[in-house]
Amino acid sequence: MKKVAKILAVLFMAVAIVSSLSLSVFAVSYDLSPYIEEKGIHTSVELEVGETHMHGSAIWVQNGGESYSSNDNVIRALSDGSVEAVGVGTAYLMNQGTTGMYQIIEYTVVEAKEEGSVIGGLLPVPDSDDDDSDTLLEEILPETEDEIESEIIKNKSIFGMIAGLGAAAVTAIASMGAAIIGAGFFALIWLLAIGILLYQIVTIVSLSKKSMGARVLPEIKETERTVRQGMPDKTVCPKCQTPFGEGEFCATCGISKKTKNVYVVPINKRMTAQNFEKYINEWLAENPYACNVKLNVDTHQSLFLPFVKYKFFVKKASIEFDVSNTPSKNQYGFAFLYKFRLFGPIGYSGEKHLAEWKKNNPEAMVVSNRSGRIQHFGSQSGFYAQYYNYVFYKKPKN
Numbered sequence: 001m002k003k004v005a006k007i008l009a010v011l012f013m014a015v016a017i018v019s020s021l022s023l024s025v026f027a028v029s030y031d032l033s034p035y036i037e038e039k040g041i042h043t044s045v046e047l048e049v050g051e052t053h054m055h056g057s058a059i060w061v062q063n064g065g066e067s068y069s070s071n072d073n074v075i076r077a078l079s080d081g082s083v084e085a086v087g088v089g090t091a092y093l094m095n096q097g098t099t100g101m102y103q104i105i106e107y108t109v110v111e112a113k114e115e116g117s118v119i120g121g122l123l124p125v126p127d128s129d130d131d132d133s134d135t136l137l138e139e140i141l142p143e144t145e146d147e148i149e150s151e152i153i154k155n156k157s158i159f160g161m162i163a164g165l166g167a168a169a170v171t172a173i174a175s176m177g178a179a180i181i182g183a184g185f186f187a188l189i190w191l192l193a194i195g196i197l198l199y200q201i202v203t204i205v206s207l208s209k210k211s212m213g214a215r216v217l218p219e220i221k222e223t224e225r226t227v228r229q230g231m232p233d234k235t236v237c238p239k240c241q242t243p244f245g246e247g248e249f250c251a252t253c254g255i256s257k258k259t260k261n262v263y264v265v266p267i268n269k270r271m272t273a274q275n276f277e278k279y280i281n282e283w284l285a286e287n288p289y290a291c292n293v294k295l296n297v298d299t300h301q302s303l304f305l306p307f308v309k310y311k312f313f314v315k316k317a318s319i320e321f322d323v324s325n326t327p328s329k330n331q332y333g334f335a336f337l338y339k340f341r342l343f344g345p346i347g348y349s350g351e352k353h354l355a356e357w358k359k360n361n362p363e364a365m366v367v368s369n370r371s372g373r374i375q376h377f378g379s380q381s382g383f384y385a386q387y388y389n390y391v392f393y394k395k396p397k398n
């Protein structure tokens with residue numbers, strides 16, 4: 001029996017090791033600052049906490065566009081393109097149409113004005129000297145000390161009864177738990193731990209193999225999400241307000257007169273890296289006229305999610321691109337790579353991780369990538385490590 005217990009203890013430790021996590025060594029912040037610098041603020045609005053507001057650009061959102069808040073703790077973007085003031089501060093809303101056009105609205109949120117006060121948080125203070133006010137207070141408040149003491153005794157009796165019932169419930173639950181453990185519940189927990197360990201092993205091996213394999217991008221097609229026309233050139237420098245004229249760059253600041261199309265990926269708090277790969281590749285396949293594409297992502301590795309399929313996720317992402325008159329010769333793609341390795345980084349690195357994937361995808365030309373690892377038990381050698389890589393690439397069309 002002692003030998004079996006030792007084996008189970010080792011298996012339990014293995015579950016803890018496989019489920020353990022560490023924060024990412026790589027994370028890139030993303031906010032609305034680039035859009036504000038590029039196009040400026042369209043208008044400013046002041047709201048009180050609890051108020052809502054709808055700007056004219058909300059029509060873009062109602063016709064299939066997107067709406068984004070720079071700080072959900074100040075303003076919350078609603079599905080119809082309006083906002084709700086939720087906290088004191090300053091934040092920005094971006095309403096963006098399906099064509100890529102957008103406007104920035106600055107919101108300043110202040111505390112809501114009080115319309116009255118309360119007594120003890122319960123009783124309204126009258127706004128006039130009417131006789132009805134005195135009657136209201138007399139009906140609600142106890143008139144004598146004896147009545148007040150009676151109320152206190154009654155409340156103590158109620159709380160005492162609730163406390164007694166709570167203690168009895170805790171005792172009953174504890175007795176039931178002891179009986180269940182005595183009947184073999186402890187053994188069931190160990191079986192569950194072994195099952196979790198086996199599930200972890202299977203999913204880790206599966207993701208390591210699948211993510212490092214050859215990529216087949218979706219078929220190119222045109223849909224309602226296809227962007228065929230680029231943004232018009234800027235006429236005035238957004239930084240110094242100098243007219244561009246015939247020049248391609250501002251003579252004072254050097255800023256380009258070209259305006260990039262920007263597509264903000266609709267992510268509700270987070271999206272797993274695997275689902276993000278599928279979504280981005282579908283969007284890229286539906287936009288064959290996009291060229292000079294740049295992908296911006298804010299990624300994270302969770303410390304508290306134990307299963308590998310949920311460990312890696314994207315918090316924010318956007319695509320910057322120009323629009324060509326003809327479809328591009330190359331097709332853009334995105335790939336999330338993962339690999340589990342014993343003994344950490346001994347003889348291994350992020351560059352080797354990417355090189356292994358390139359062997360299985362020889363036509364892929366890497367545009368940009370961001371790699372890292374989750375290290376366990378030691379910063380140099382370690383017992384094991386989990387490597388990850390977010391790769392943006394292009395390849396000739398089939």
